Amino acid sequence: MSGPAAGTAVAATTTDVVCLGESMVTFLPSQPGRLADVPSFGRGIGGAESNVACALAAAGHRAAWVGRVGADGFGDHLVETIASYGVDTSAVRRDPVRPTGIYFRTATDRGTDTHEVAYYRAGSAASAMSPANVPYEELFAGRVLHLSGITAALSGDCLALLRELTAARPGRPLVSFDVNHRPHLWRGGDADASVLLELARRADLVFVGEDEAEEAWGIVGAEAIRAAVPEPAVLVVKRGSAGATVFASGLRPGARSSIAGGAECAPDARSTEGGGAESAGARSSSAGGAELVDTVTHVPALHVDVVAAVGAGDAFAAGFLSATLRGLPVRDRVRHGHLMAAAVLTVPGDLTEPPARDHADRLVALDDDAWGRLRLGPGWTAADRASEEVRTP
Secondary structure, three states: OOOOOOOOOOOOOOEEEEEEOOOEEEEEEOOOOOOOOOOOEEEEEEOHHHHHHHHHHHOOOOEEEEOEEEOOHHHHHHHHHHHHOOOEOOOOEEEOOOOOOEEEEOOOOOOOOOOOEEEEOOOOOHHHOOOOOOOHHHHOOEEEEEEEHHHHHHOHHHHHHHHHHHOOOOOOOEEEEEOOOOHHHHOOOOOOOHHHHHHHHOOOEEEEEHHHHHHHHOOOOHHHHHHHOOOOOEEEEEOHHHOEEEEEEEEOOOOOOEOOOOOEOOOOHHHHOOOOEEEEEEEEOOOOOOEEEEEEEEEOOOEEOOOOOOOHHHHHHHHHHHHHHOOOOHHHHHHHHHHHHHHHHOOOOOOOOOOOHHHHHHHHOOOHHHHHHEEEOOOHHHOOOHHHHEOOO
16 A cells, blocks of 8 residues: 555654664775775765664654665665664665665865766665555654655655655644755756745744755755744754754744644754854745744854764764753754764764763853853763863864
């Protein structure tokens, strides 16, 4: 049967976040340089949604990853490694015919001209995910369902699946959607990146970078992005070194959207106290013409001594979701996102141990001046006291 049964509802929630998407075995270079010149590679794992699941589990949340891998050694490695972070992988499906995807990359920043990635994912097991073969009961068993635009680009069936999962229906968990525009995945396909805008508008919480919104949709600036994506209760616009801007809405006079189980998605006015530039503005919703009020919060980025600029977006999403699950104010959600991203930016791979919760909470509680002076480098997550990291750049 295609899709969940009408009126599907979850009787009891035992998982905080369920993440669906492709994970691949990644080969990391032993030294900088062109792929043609790198003599050897180390094996790791990579996948936007599984990265989020691993980071959330490492931070103490109940996370599950749902995907499809080949019945091969690489599939074994993926499932075993992701499970080692404490992630529930019981709903992962094995494909007896299609292989697990793999890729090789250089050590340079993805945003530079010298960055190279060689993907071997065409016809992968994950590309065969469809509305007919995913475990809906497990997907809808969490407080949050986290998806990304990468999945939509893998195949027509994968796009149909994301449309199914983002469709409004009773019992649907809060849907978190990271746009994750990857231009190379859309070349030569039946659809194009404009479908990412459609999917974003159907979600409850959306993460999108200013750069990818411009590249995928031709939309420039945070306010213009919000105008194009008015439906989500929370829109997080990532602005690189400039930080992040969050648009959080509620019906007048302060109605709230909540995650099943209690954590609020759209916070009230208290959420922006204690730091960050903020403002409010009204807009009309597409549902019944009700007036929605956005609280806009901007939180500066951290100064980070970057080792490798990969995996930061996934880590940011995990930090923001973690703080959302804890019911923290918007400013603190963004700061936790920045800290999770900083943890990954200061290691070579896509995943790392996050800072201890009390350590991160102390850093998040810093006043604006101290936050602005904070500089984080390799090894900072192991420090015993927050004050050790507070130094001027």
